[in-house]
Amino acid sequence: METTTAARPSTVAVQAASQTVNDCVIEIATVNGSGSQSANNILLKAIFRMGVPVGGKNLFPSNIAGLPTWFTIRVNKDGYTARREDVDIVVAMNPQTALDDMKKVKPGGVFLYNAEIKIDASALRDDTRNIGVNFRELVDQATDAIKLKKLLVNMVYVGILGELLRVEWDALVSTIRDQFRDKAKVLESNFKALEIGRQYAIDRLQGHFPFAVSEMSENRGKILIEGNAAAAIGMIFGGCTFMSWYPITPSSSLAETFIALAEKHRKDPRGKNTFAIVQAEDELAAITMVAGASWAGARAMTCTSGPGVSLMGEAAGLFYYAEIPGVIWDVQRVGPSTGMPTRTAQGDILGAYTLSHGDTKHVLLLPGTVEECFEFGMTAFDVAERLQTLVLVLSDLDLGMNVWIGDEFKYPEKPFDRGKVLDAAALAKLPKYSRYEDVDGDGIGWRTLPGTRDDKAAFLTRGSGHNKHAQYTESSPQYREVVDRLVKKWNTARGVVPAPIIDRTPGAEAGIIAFGSTNMPMREARDILRGNGVDTNYLRLRALPFNEDVEGFIAAHDRIYVVEQNRDGQMLDILRAEFPAHAVKMRSVRHYDGLPITAPHIAGPIFAMEGVSK
Amino acid sequence: MSTTPATVNRLGLSRGEYSGGKSTLCTGCGHDSISNHIVSAFFQSGIDPYDVAKMSGIGCSSKTPGYWLSRASGLNSIHGRMAPCATGAKAANRNLIMIGVSGDGDTASIGLSGFAHLVRRNLPIAYIVANNGVYGLTKGQFSATADFGAKQKSGRLNPFSTIDLCSMAIDLGCTFVARSFSGDAKQLVPLLMAALKHNGTAFIDVVSPCITFANHEGSRKSFAEVKEHNVILQELGFVHGFEEKTVDYAEGATETVDMEDGSKLTLRKLDSRAHDVRDGTAAISLLRAAREAGEILTGLFYVDAGHARETLTETLNLTEKPLAFLTDDEARPPREVLRRILDDYR
Structure with missing residues (x-):
């Protein structure tokens, strides 16, 4: 099965035998619809189960099958699991993108590719370790079923990576067992493919490998989850009794998860539903179904994304003015217009805040962690019913669809707040x-x-x-x-509404204000800043309208950096309008290319504005 | 066979207790007659106003829920969205007796999609369209139910084909479809009573002349033209399940539609055409032929009283207690469920 290319790892000039433990970015380049997602998640979760901080991102096209897709796993012992731009290990399974994928590898990194992709030896880099694997031959050993080959090839590379990275075999096995627990046959074939990959690595790819994972104990009491699933679980325990929705990326998985969970866990003793879910004909109907349901007393919500929010505008005014409770869960994506449906942004802030014509303004909740997606999945209804108004929860694709470590969700101890209702x-x-x-x-x-x-x-x-x-x-x-x-x-x-969360560093002069998924790389960014002499205090907004803590925080600093993922600095605009006396000292840090913001995206501009050369 | 007028109904309520606020529509508006017939239907049916939810969109017709049943809660929503609002409300409280009043603009133009999908879902509601073929509040523009060739007050002719909401409703699986005329209490009141008892979507298209913008010759929906072209399919009667009287069959071909609650809708054929109200395909042909002949055919066109289609309440498999009133214990799973769900994420 060895190919010439695969036999050439020695041609690679990898530096001495240093090995980076628990700090690497792995990117797996595949084709949309190839079924790689579940294999990638197995690798991710096995590392999680080793107690090592890890995060996963699926960068996918707006397409059903055939276009390139990338899955990125970031392993980091310090818990920095937000996006990092450079990649240590690329697994190139997609001929369309292989040459570009190769360029992403950091010097000293690993380029592992499907040898069926004919890459000329001269095209291979000499500052990376290049490993060509004939996956077809390997997967042929795993199964004769043509249909399964496409799926199992993914488990083969998981087996190879697992071995090269020294992922614990038990962690991989237990993860696969859990993933396919109801499917004995699938389980068996996946094990076989995994073992074939592992054995191949043992037999053919020994020698120095620059990256490894090693057991830690960081993940006790933690879970690994997407924000959309967290929100859906929250809705189950928050007593959401009515949901209407119109399918739209990237919010559909929230609705689908809620449906699956409700069907299982929200039945009365006679098997009848203690909830209603209606897939609406459009977002105009989805939101007005919520209006009707809330008006009649249900805890009602709809989930959507930017284009849907736009369509819900007229109804938003009805909620506000007629004082009907209701919840819109907006998983933001890139606009304007249809934009890039599978890319992330925080571009709906201003639009959501003043959604609808006339003098209208809305309460916004801004979850910044998966725990908050769960919490707001419950409390958004409390806030809406207490205030008798529309509440928009602004999540985004990065928080909603990507995989994050969070503390295990706590069972709610507070009763529902149904607000002021006279019987x-x-x-x-x-x-x-x-x-x-x-x-x-x-x-x-x-x-x-x-x-x-x-x-x-x-x-x-x-x-x-x-x-x-x-x-x-x-x-x-x-x-x-x-x-x-x-x-x-x-x-x-x-x-x-939920108060902001403030994290102070003694002696810090600069303040940072951020919200939502921009929170994810913030600790890493502040550590970078601190490491270069810029101490910061950090206020994370969790809702609009602002409470007095926000003004107090701004007033207490000479310089405030408002970090957000949109082009125009929408939150900065709102802050300046709300606190005009402080308008001048608030500065903007923006990231808006559709990919999640990184720590350097935050630290870089702040260094520049602080006059720190780095 | 009609109900004998009584000063109080079976709940001991007078007709006046079904009234509402003072109408602000033009004097002589067909819609006010519809309001009056709605009051009669509720009063005669002995329905408790507390049990009723009045739904509407925006327009002259959508204002009318303010003019009847002031003891019932109502949602005068936004333009074209009566149908989804009603869908949400019924899902939230399955015990509500739903009545929706919409207009031809509200239902056939801006709200056409909501109407179609409400019908598809078989939401239990009496859905009334007060149909005058014009936009009254904006001063007389054509609506989508204006006849092809109908004349606007300004003299302009409608160049577009009309939407026949009844044919459309039948085609979409509506389980009760009728048309009536705002001035025909004899026909409309029994239809309304049956619609209120029907378990599913009951749609009644009520031709209701706009006295200000469409009562001129050539509008096709003026009082004079409606009277001239109205062809009444059946003489209708309604006997409530609670009434201790037998159906007094009149001479001629009378048939009875048994409602699910034990009420009976009686139909005595008036027109020479034979029509089986259980045959939807025939009903669509009948409507098309009538339209082509320039007739305004009124009566009951189609009914599925046998409950062949499930209602949305059934599709949703709703618990008996209204979702709106579920307690924390009923709407929040116990602690161990959270633990089990989270097992998938460990």
């Missing part, structure tokens, strides 16, 4: 009731649900001009009374 018994005790009257002074009225058996309960909810009694009005003072009260409610919201 018939409560109404019976009241001499009078008006839907939009601010009886408590917090700008939030009491609502009744349809079906309430009291004469005072019913009213016609409307998005047209209404007074505090929920009656139609075109009277200027009555209109003003309601919309001014909504501002009061907005100020109440500041204390209801």
